[in-house]
Amino acid sequence: MFTIQQSCSAWRIICFKTTKPTPTAVWWSVKCHTGPEVVLQLNEQGAPHNQVTKRHRKERSLCQQVLERFDQQYSQELGDLWPSARAVLLDPHSWQYGVMLNRFTTVTGITQILQSQGFSTLLPQTPSLSSPRPTLQCYIHPYPLRFPSQAHRPGQLKQYYLLNAASLLPVLALQIRDGEKVLDLCSAPGGKALAITQCATPALLCCNEPDPHRRDWLSKTLESFLPQSLISRVIVSAQDGRSFGQSEAGTYDKVLVDAPCSNDRSWLYSCSSQQGEQRLKERARLPALQTQLLRSALSAVRPGGAVVYSTCTLSSSENCAVVETVLNDCPEADPEDLWEEIAIPLAKYFTFSPAHPGHGQTPHKLGILVVPQPGKTWGPMFLSRIRRRK
Template sequence: MMKLTARCKYKSGKKVCKTVLQHFDAQYSKELGEQWHSARDVLLNPHSWQYGVLLNRFSDLTNLKQGLTALGYRSLLPQVYPESQTHTAHFPLQCYIHRDPVHLPKQVHHPGWLKQYFLLNAASVLPVLTLDVKEGENVLDLCAAPGGKSLAILQMTTPGFCHCNEVDKHRYNWLVKTLESYVPATLQHLLSVTHLDGRSIGSERPGAYDKVLVDAPCSNDRSWLYTPDTHRLKERAQLPVLQKELLCSALTAVRPGGVVVYSTCTMSCAENQLVVEAVLASYPGVELLDLTQEFIDLLSDHFCFARLHLPVGQLVIPKKGKTWGPMYVSLLKRLY
């Protein structure tokens, strides 16, 4: 195993787009109130951003946990999980976090060797935990690139079938490389990696899946704040249309009685709560499910949950000492 060395990680050479920041100030002050101020401080200080380490159960993890512990990392999740949220008592998903903004080096892929860990924003595991895939279930990750959530699903269980889709060609290639670097050849037959428009998968494969994850394209607040192209603000206004279409496709693709998780990495109400509300109002036979308070309490030691004006889903927002997020998640059940 490689020698673990953690170092501070921060982005240099990037400047905040003042136009985007002014837009965020106007929107999020209204939507998040006082909580926007703490989130704003984190977003404007990449030096403070923290990074999670998702372990790969398919790789040789000899001494890795001990090495992470020696560096000050700790497990994000307990070994026992509340049964009120899931029937799975044991928690195989292993994600380690650090209280400081340290960063492990990325591992380079070598033929015949599987990477030991995947670096991610730890809040990214929230949609996967909410989806709660069980052994043998057929699952669709509708917008899967770069592959972290697909990988997290495979860390929790061995599905009957895992369909990973990505419409963007560059991101599709990224997704393929990720899965090749982490998943053993003996399990590759469980995977289908496609380059399709997610809006059409529901009509092409109605009722084919037990569970579907829609980690939708969104105006990623962390990256957009440092993007000088202000034309993206116009694109932001159009995103909810695409997001609704993807969510409707997912609800068609899931079987009656199955569940869909909708998630984004933005704090925007228009792309989160309002998208879910619009789909609930227009798509018959769909029920909004609440995440249990026990589930929220379990993660509140590490995540800061927003006090939403609209009680539709949950939103993790960054704050000092808990810089994870943004990550919005909503759980829907198809009744018939």
């Protein structure tokens, strides 16, 4: 039987010291489409102070080599969706942001501010009889307005986490239930791990990150959002994700593989042409790593359990091609159609496309892709759920 004590040599238990949050001033940021960022200081009652400051965002430098490669590949793979997706990716001022609330602290004031500014909930907030578990609360706005990030303060829980709302979809696809053992195989910086804890209270949540700097970032994120009561349930692992299939075979009920990928949003803005060239070379090597991680996850999940594979790239070679390769090699793995479960109910907020139709499987079976579009700038985000046969 798996125990935390048996894995202490590989894992570090996260220990937090938290206190009841004290009322603090909240900073509200309104980012215009093309203008400077307007920052209003609000007191704990949500009333604005007289002081208003403006700060101009530093413009990003576009990497032409990466854009040319994207144009070559995505014009073929996405067809008519690529020109509008391209326009969104080239206009960071148009990017929308979600505000995921933290159920472990008081958020009434934040909720009131969000609603007063025109934010609305992405997901229904009333638990149903068929789904009595905690409901993840994420607020979104039709325009690119955003809250500022809250600073890390030891001993005090943050009230919200800013994110691309499409990054919540892989967590929703996991269908986490209370008492399950969950592995977040590529966990840093920790946003999806936080979303998991907002959806349910797992018996065990293992957050894996082999890179020491990213692991420190992950630990600080967890410390900023999770209460004392979850100390014994959340652990951080420093393993190579490709080894979990052997070291923890059949241990977990659910596994998330938010794989390292050629992040389209950030890679378009490489710091230099040299970095752009290096990233394009790395891009060719990523599918092999992603395939190994997904195979490891399928070994680490118990029979009957589920694995969700996700990336934040539009590239079919890192998305449906990886899934198809693993399915061909793993007869015990069955893909599950997410179109009716996720794409259709959330079509109001996201632009979905099925997996690249040039592959042999039914497109919906391989996974679904969120393509950034004007007014729905969420994504890129690919997700696929695979069930390990009993």
